[in-house]
Amino acid sequence: MHVLPFFLFALFAGFHANGPTVAPAPLVIRCTPATIEVIQQGGRKGTPERIKNPIAEALVKAEPGTTIWLEPGDYPPFTIGFQSHSPANAAIAGGQPGNPIVVAGSAPGVRIVGSEGDTIAIDQRVPNGWITFKNLTIVPGQRAGVMFYQRGDGRLHQGYTFEDCHILGDYDTTTGEGKRAKWGVWGQNLADFRFAGVDAPARIENISEEHAFYLQNVQGAVTIENVHARDLGRTFCQFTARTDGRPGRGDVIVKNCVVEDACIAKADGFKGGSAFTICGRMQGAFLFEGNVYKAGFRPERLRFTLSGKPYGTGAFTAWEESMAGPTAALVLRDNDFSFAPGCGDRPVVSIGGCTRVLVVGENRFVSGGEQQALALDPVNQQGKPMSSPNGSIYLAPATKVGGELSWLGKKPSEEQLAKLQKLPATEEPPAGGGAGTSGGR
Numbered sequence: 001m002h003v004l005p006f007f008l009f010a011l012f013a014g015f016h017a018n019g020p021t022v023a024p025a026p027l028v029i030r031c032t033p034a035t036i037e038v039i040q041q042g043g044r045k046g047t048p049e050r051i052k053n054p055i056a057e058a059l060v061k062a063e064p065g066t067t068i069w070l071e072p073g074d075y076p077p078f079t080i081g082f083q084s085h086s087p088a089n090a091a092i093a094g095g096q097p098g099n100p101i102v103v104a105g106s107a108p109g110v111r112i113v114g115s116e117g118d119t120i121a122i123d124q125r126v127p128n129g130w131i132t133f134k135n136l137t138i139v140p141g142q143r144a145g146v147m148f149y150q151r152g153d154g155r156l157h158q159g160y161t162f163e164d165c166h167i168l169g170d171y172d173t174t175t176g177e178g179k180r181a182k183w184g185v186w187g188q189n190l191a192d193f194r195f196a197g198v199d200a201p202a203r204i205e206n207i208s209e210e211h212a213f214y215l216q217n218v219q220g221a222v223t224i225e226n227v228h229a230r231d232l233g234r235t236f237c238q239f240t241a242r243t244d245g246r247p248g249r250g251d252v253i254v255k256n257c258v259v260e261d262a263c264i265a266k267a268d269g270f271k272g273g274s275a276f277t278i279c280g281r282m283q284g285a286f287l288f289e290g291n292v293y294k295a296g297f298r299p300e301r302l303r304f305t306l307s308g309k310p311y312g313t314g315a316f317t318a319w320e321e322s323m324a325g326p327t328a329a330l331v332l333r334d335n336d337f338s339f340a341p342g343c344g345d346r347p348v349v350s351i352g353g354c355t356r357v358l359v360v361g362e363n364r365f366v367s368g369g370e371q372q373a374l375a376l377d378p379v380n381q382q383g384k385p386m387s388s389p390n391g392s393i394y395l396a397p398a399t400k401v402g403g404e405l406s407w408l409g410k411k412p413s414e415e416q417l418a419k420l421q422k423l424p425a426t427e428e429p430p431a432g433g434g435a436g437t438s439g440g441r
Helices: 006-013 054-061 414-420
Strands: 028-031 035-039 067-070 073-075 078-080 101-105 110-113 120-122 129-134 137-139 144-148 157-163 166-168 183-188 193-196 202-207 213-216 222-225 227-232 237-240 252-255 258-260 274-279 282-289 292-295 314-319 327-333 336-339 349-351 356-360 364-366 374-376 392-395 400-402 405-407
Touching (some): 028 054, 035 054, 054 078, 137 144, 144 157, 183 202, 274 292, 314 336, 392 414
Parallel strands (some): 028 067, 073 110, 078 120, 110 137, 129 157, 144 183, 227 258, 237 274, 258 292, 274 314, 314 349, 327 356, 336 364, 349 374, 356 392, 374 405
Antiparallel strands (some): 028 035
16 A cells, blocks of 8 residues: 655645645636536535625635636626625636636536626726636627726736637627627736637627727737637727827737628717727837738628718728827738728728838738728828828838828839838848739739
């Protein structure tokens, strides 16, 4: 018979040689929509308890490294970090860098279903962070699927990750029936935030009123990757740093996302911005790589416009609101943004107010008609720049521009085009730049 050394036996038994120790952190907490069951280190199980809000209670009992397993079913909305004694609130510190709390669906069919407000709401009145959500479907309430509250005290929402999570609005875009929702994810002061499809694309659909991601004054790294979205009231992602908060800091990556038919809220006259939007005062770099935007290729959506107006808006815009401050650097690599014939009412891609612009690899920008395919330093009707001038600009010769290219409101001369296609001496040569200029479709 194998005999454990005394100190190991004491550890597993919950005792130290000099007396009792603190109980070990829960290894796993198993939830159903009505119960929780705590499983300690060594596999010791507790008795399932009936709970009003299992996810909130499980988060309260969890420690860094704990996994909260959710069995299939519909779970109620919950909050994190509020100073509240509600059974739906988890007033916790959360996990730690490299050792998060993980909330994971154990099988398909795990839904967190919102009601009047937000489905998952996070504040920092009780500072918290480093929580990972996996394999969940989030049904937005009437406001947001995930809400990171605005903070005036400088506290960050740090270390939140969503892997293989879907945000699916309970609204039928075709019939106009069902519960309306404003946002997929709304957040200010995010840092170390990631929303990604890992095993398959994450999905965001049927957000009737506004944006899939509306992220303000980001303060650290942000990644949105492998997300497929469609039927959005406003943009897929909008990054702003308005003057009621700090300038944006940290690098932002939006990669391998596929978006179709955004900016179609009736309340905006079906003209709710451009699908990917940056609005200035950003001190970090933005990389948009391998993304696809398509508008007007589904005939059933073409009626979402006003009489006499073309369907659709624009795919990408970077601009500077009220000349408040530029975006430090913008990189577009290998994106495909296209509008069906007759669709679109503004440039497919419009870039102003950036200190550096790198359009590298093999981007493809296709206009649906008379609208410009690519507008660099766009101007208003009076011919004045709409943002402060871009700094250095590089336009890879392999860029495919299906439509008009303008710079400062005019078609660039051959000499000006050659200047745009010359990589600034301070930049590294981009991968996949290729040779040859494409000006056709």
